[in-house]
Amino acid sequence: xxxxxxxxxxxxxxxxxxxxxxxxxxxxxxxxxxxxxxxxxxxxxxxxxxxxxxxxxxxxxxxxxxxxxxxxxxxxxxxxxxxxxxxxxxxxxxxxxxxxxxxxxxxxxxxxxxxxxxxxxxxxxxxxxxxxxxxxxxxxxxxxxxxxxxxxxxxxxxxxxxxxxxxxxxxxxxxxxxxxxxxxxxxxxxxxxxxxxxxxxxxxxxxxxxxxxxxxxxxxxxx
Numbered sequence: 076x077x078x079x080x081x082x083x084x085x086x087x088x089x090x091x092x093x094x095x096x097x098x099x100x101x102x103x104x105x106x107x108x109x110x111x112x113x114x115x116x117x118x119x120x121x122x123x124x125x126x127x128x129x130x131x132x133x134x135x136x137x138x139x140x141x142x143x144x145x146x147x148x149x150x151x152x153x154x155x156x157x158x159x160x161x162x163x164x165x166x167x168x169x170x171x172x173x174x175x176x177x178x179x180x181x182x183x184x185x186x187x188x189x190x191x192x193x194x195x196x197x198x199x200x201x202x203x204x205x206x207x208x209x210x211x212x213x214x215x216x217x218x219x220x221x222x223x224x225x226x227x228x229x230x231x232x233x234x235x236x237x238x239x240x241x242x243x244x245x246x247x248x249x250x251x252x253x254x255x256x257x258x259x260x261x262x263x264x265x266x267x268x269x270x271x272x273x274x275x276x277x278x279x280x281x282x283x284x285x286x287x288x289x290x291x292x293x294x295x296x297x298x
Contacts, residue, residue, distance in 0.1 A: 151189045151197065152269075152288060153177055154223030159201065162214040167205075170220045183209050191272075194218055222287035227252045229293035230259035239287040246281045248291055260296040267292070 151157065153175050161167040171179040177190025179197075184204040189197050198217040205213040222239040231252040240247070245264055255261055266283065267276045267290040285291070 148193060150191055152223060155219060156221040158218050158220040160216045225285055226290040230256045230295050231293050232256060243285040245283050245291060248285060258295050260294040265292040
């Protein structure tokens with residue numbers, strides 16, 4: 076009788092330990108580190124990436140719901156090409172590329188830092204430099220002429236660097252890279268984006284919107 080009670084008590088302790096372990100594991104999952112997404116949740120949860128420019132509603136006549144990059148909020152970086160117009164100064168008005176150090180170089184005033192600035196901020200910085208050195212009351216405008224490219228690697232037929240187009244998603248990028256390979260995971264990809272000097276890498280679904288400079292890595296499926 077006593078041995079049966081001992082066995083019953085032992086089994087009860089095992090059941091309690093099992094329940095406690097399961098609860099602990101469930102709690103750990105609920106308190107997962109932000110930004111580290113499991114593949115299953117990543118398919119339904121937007122990646123915690125701050126975009127380099129705010130999305131706005133598509134202009135009239137565009138496809139509803141498609142995000143666009145707005146020049147007023149887009150942050151410039153290396154690889155962008157910017158059209159600068161200085162009214163009354165045709166020798167300064169042209170398209171300039173942002174170099175690897177984040178600068179553009181104009182005649183008369185030399186290199187000016189463009190990295191991290193919006194086009195409005197860049198125009199104001201250029202106007203300030205021109206006013207300080209050469210032009211009495213400069214009127215300067217700036218707009219993005221060509222966005223910096225995006226990169227797609229991994230299980231696609233043509234990995235590499237491609238020109239960015241407004242409103243792109245991961246699916247669009249895969250199509251530009253001539254589609255998936257036979258081994259590709261077609262449900263999720265790894266996306267790397269730099270914002271504010273910090274690089275973030277997360278797992279996202281294939282309808283996730285892209286920004287210039289993003290790097291996509293298409294994963295290999297295991298079954």
